Amino acid sequence: MTRHSRRQFLYSIGAGSVTLASLSPTTTPGITGWSPPDDAVIHSDDRPSWIVSVSGSDETEREDNLAALADWVSSGDDRESIDAREHTASGMATLIAPPGDIGVRNRERWLGEGLQSLSYIESIELNRTVSLADPLTPGTSSEWTSPGALESVLLSTFSEGVPEADGVAFDSDMEQDAMLAAREATAATSVDVTLPDTSTVTVAVGDTGVTDAAYLDDSEGNTRLLAESKNFVESNDPTGTDAVADGNGHGDWCAACLAARTPSDASLEGFLPAASVLGAKVLNDEGSGSLSDIAAGIRYAADQGVDIINLSLGSPQFSTAIDNALAYSAEQGVIPIVAAGNDRQASRWVATPASSEHTIAVGSTTVAPPEDALSAYYSNIGPHNGLTDNSGGETAGAMPDVAAPGCKLESASGDVLTGTSMAGPVAAGVAGLGVADGRISDLESAREELTRTAEPIPKAAHEEVGAGMPSAANLLSGTEPDEDQEDAETDEAAARGAAYDYLSGSRYTQLVNSF
Template sequence: MTRNWLAVLVVATLIIALPASSVALAQESPSDAFDGTLSPQLADGEFDDAVRYDGLPSVYVTYDDGKNNSLATWAEGNTDRDIIAWDNESNRALVAASLSDLGLTRLQRTLGYGDGLASESYVEHMALNTQVGYAEPISVLDTADEYERPTYARVAAAMSTDATYDDFSGDGLAYSEDTEKSSMADVKAAVGADGLSVNGSGVRVAVIDSGLNAENMTGDPLYGDRLAAPKNTITNETGLDAVRDGNGHGSWVAGAIAADPDNTTEGEAYEGVAPGATVIPIKALSDEGSGSTQDIVEGIEHAQAENADIISMSLGSPMYNPTIAAEIDEFLANGGTAVIVAAGNSKSSPTAPLTRYISSPADAPGVIAVQATSTNNSTTAKVSYFGEVGPDNGLDASNGVTVDEAPDVAAPGMNVTAATLTDNGIRRNATLSGTSMSTPVVAGVGALMLEAQPSLENESESFRGYMMNTSARMPNAGVTETRAGLVNAENATSLTTTDEDQEDVRNDRAVARDLANRAYSGSSIVRVLTQWMPGMTVVASP
C-alpha cells in the first residue's frame, strides 16, 4: 500500500504541470469519432475485441458514393478477403480480411497504410466490429457499507480546486436498504403513469435485446395482438421461435414496456407502462447476453424498416461504437422518434475507473440515456449506487465525441418486478435491478407521450427536449447522474414543462457528488494513471 501511494506521488510530481482537460460539449456527428481514416481503436492497434470470421478480424468500411464496385473488386483480389454485409444506403460494408490486407499492421499504420485497404482513395472511414453486451442486471444489491470510492479518488481530490475526498463518498445514493421490491404498478405511480387516458396505443416500440418469450402473435397471454415483425438478427430468421429468449433479459424489458397480463383490469400490479403499445421484438443478443456490432446494426435497420417509433436498448459497451452511433443517427433522421438506451451499471466498480462513465451507445448523439433510481416519487427518489454517470471524459475511443455526456433522465430500476414468460411458456414475475430495468420504463413513458402528442412523431429533437423538460426534478440527484431528473408521464403527455432546472434543486450531497464526478473526469493525472499505468493498483479507502 505504501509503495503504491509512493508511485502515485512520483507520477503526480512528474505531471503536476499538466492542465486538467476542459469539459466541452459533445460533438454533433458520429463521424467526428474518426481522426482521418481510422477509428481510435484501429489507429491504436486494438484488435483484441474484433469479431472474427474464419479467424479474420472484421471492420466496417465506409466508402465514397458509387464506390461499392471498387470495394467488391478489392475483395475479389484475394480469397482471404470477404464482404460479410453490405449497407449501400449508408455507403458501408462489413469486411473480414487479414490485418495486412486491411492495411492495419503496426508497420502499415506507422508508414501510412502501405498497400492495404486503408490506403485506397475511396475509403472514408474504418471501424472495428466488436461485441456488445446487455447492461447486466445487478443480482444482489449492495448495502451502503459496501460502497467504495473509485481508484485514484485521493489523487483527483488533491488536484481539484473544488472537490474534496469526502465528496467521493456514496452518501445519498440508493442501496439495498433503500429499495423494497416494487411492482410495475408502484413504478407507474412513481413516474406519474397511472390513471392516464392514454396507454401507448398505435405506438410501435422496438426492443433490441436477447429476444422475447411469447406464445402467439395473436391472443398472446401478455401482449394480445400487439406483437409485430419478430426477427433474430444473429441468425437472420423471423417469427416468434426465432426470437425465443433463453436469457430472460429481453422478455423482462418488453414486459416492463407493454405487458398486459389481464386486459380486463386496468392498473393491475404487473401491467407495463404502456400496455397498449405494439412491441417489435428483435433478438440481437445471444442467450449469453452478447451480440456483435453487426447484430445491433441490423436490429436498428429492422426497426426502421418496420416503422418503429421508439427503440429501447438495454445494452452497451465501455468503448464508443461509431457504427452503432451512425445507425442510430440514420434511424432518427429517417422516421424514428426516439432511441432510449441504458446508461450502464458499472459505476460502483472501484478498480475500473473508465467504466464509471456512461456506456456506448447511451453516449451517442441524439439518444435518451437512462439512469436508475429507487421506486419513489421525485421528491424522495435516490439515484442507484451502480448507475454510470457523467461527465464522460472521452477516454473511450470516441475522439472526443462523448466528452461531457451524462445520463439524460432517470426512472425506477431497483428491485422491480415485471411479468414475463420463460422460454418454456411458464408465466413468471421476475424481479431485477439495473439501468436495463429503468430504460423500458422511459420507453413506455415515451409511448404514452407519443400517443398523446402525435405531432412529435419523427421529431426526435423536440421529443427528446420535451422528455427532459417535463421530467420532475430530484433533490437527491446530481446533474452528472441525471441531467433532467425523474421522467414524469403526466407532464410528458400534456407537455407541461418544469420551471426549475435540475441543477437548482440539488441537495448538498448531490452537489458534492457532482463536484467529485467532474473532478475525477477532468483530472489529467487520473487519465494518465488509468490509460498508461493499468498495472498500478491503489486500494480505495472506505
C-alpha cells in the same frame, strides 16, 4: 428552465479517413506482435471481420461505392462479404479479411496501401462481441466509503475529500416493487393523467429476444409481437415471432415493461399496453452479440418504421458502427433510448451507445417518487471525459438525459431485475405515451419534451440523473416543474456532482496524458 442534456461535440470523419475505434495504438494492425483482442469476432483461418462505412452524398453514390467495395473483396483470395450485413441506405457493410489487407499503421498514421487507402472508405471498425453488464451488488449502504473502495479512492484523489453517499442507493436501500410502482413514480397512471391510446405506437426491443407471451396479446387474443421480428445472431437472420424467442429473460423483461397488457393484474401492466412490438434479437441467450449484429438490428428497426427502439445494452468502448447506425435511425425518425450502463464504480462514464448524441441516455434510480428517489450506485454518470472509451473525443461531455426507476422491479415476464437496463424501458414507456399523444415525433422532440417536463430528483446530482425523472403527467399536459434538477439538488448531491465534473476534467486529462 435550463435544459441539462449532453454537450454537443462534433467529430467529423472525412472521406478517405479511417477510424478503428475499438483498437488502441498498441493493438493496431501492422504493428509488430499485433493480435486481435479477445472480444474480436474471428472467422476461419484467423481472419477478423470488419464493419465498413462508405461515403456518398446520396443512396445512389453509396450503392456505387458498396459495389466498388464488393469488387475489392472479390479481388482477394482471403476476403469474404457478409451479405446479410450490407445496408445500402446507410452505406454499411461487414466483411472478413486478414488485418494486413485492411492496412498497415504506425502510432501516428496509416502507411502504404490497403482498404483504408481507398478514397470512398469513410470508416473501418474491428467487429467485436459485447455483452450485457450485470450491476454490482455491495451488501451494505456503507460500501461506498469503506477503506479501499474504488469510488472512495478516486473521488478523494480528485476532489477535496470523499463526497457523501447520501442520495446514492446501495443494495440494502432497494425494495422490490411491481411495475405499477414505476408507473406511479413517473406519473403514468390513469390517476395521474388521462392516458392516450397506445395502439398507434410501435416499439422495437434490441436485446436477447422477445418471447411471444400472452401479455403481448391484444384484447382479441392476437399477438402484438410483429411477424417482421428478426434474429440477428443466427445465420441468415431468420424472421418471425418464433425466431426471436428469448432464452435469457432480459429482452422479455424489457418488452413487458414497455407493452404488457395484464387485465387481470394491474400491478404488472406495462406503459404502452396496446403498442406493437418488434423483436430485434441482437444478443444471444447468454447475453452477448457482435457490433455488426447490433448495428444491423438498429438499422432494420428504422427501416421497419418503428417509433422507439429500446437498447438495454452497452460497452465501455465507443463503436463507430453503432454510432453510424443510430444516426441513420434518428434520420428515419426513430427515437433510440439507451441504458446508461451499470459500471459507475469502474468504467464510470455513460457507456456506449448511450454516450452517442443520437440517443436518449437513461440512468437508474430506486423505485420511488422523484422527491424520494435515490441514484443507484451502479448507474453510470457524466460528463464523459471522451478519452477512456477510445472515441477520439466524440463522447466528451456525454451525460444521462434522464433517470428512471430500475431497482428490483418486477415486470409481467415474471422476473425481478435491477439495472439501467430496467430504467431504459421505463423512460421509453413515458416517451411512447408522448408519441401516442402526438407531442413527440422524433429524437429531438423526445429529448426536449422528456427533459423539459422531467421532475427534479433532489437527492441526486444532475451528473447522475440528467434533467431528473420523466413525468408522463407533465409531458402530456405540457407542464414544466417549478424548479430544475440542478437548482433542486441537496448540498450533498451538488458536492458529488462537482467531484464528478472535476474527475472528468482537466486534472484527469493531465493524468491520462502523463502515461
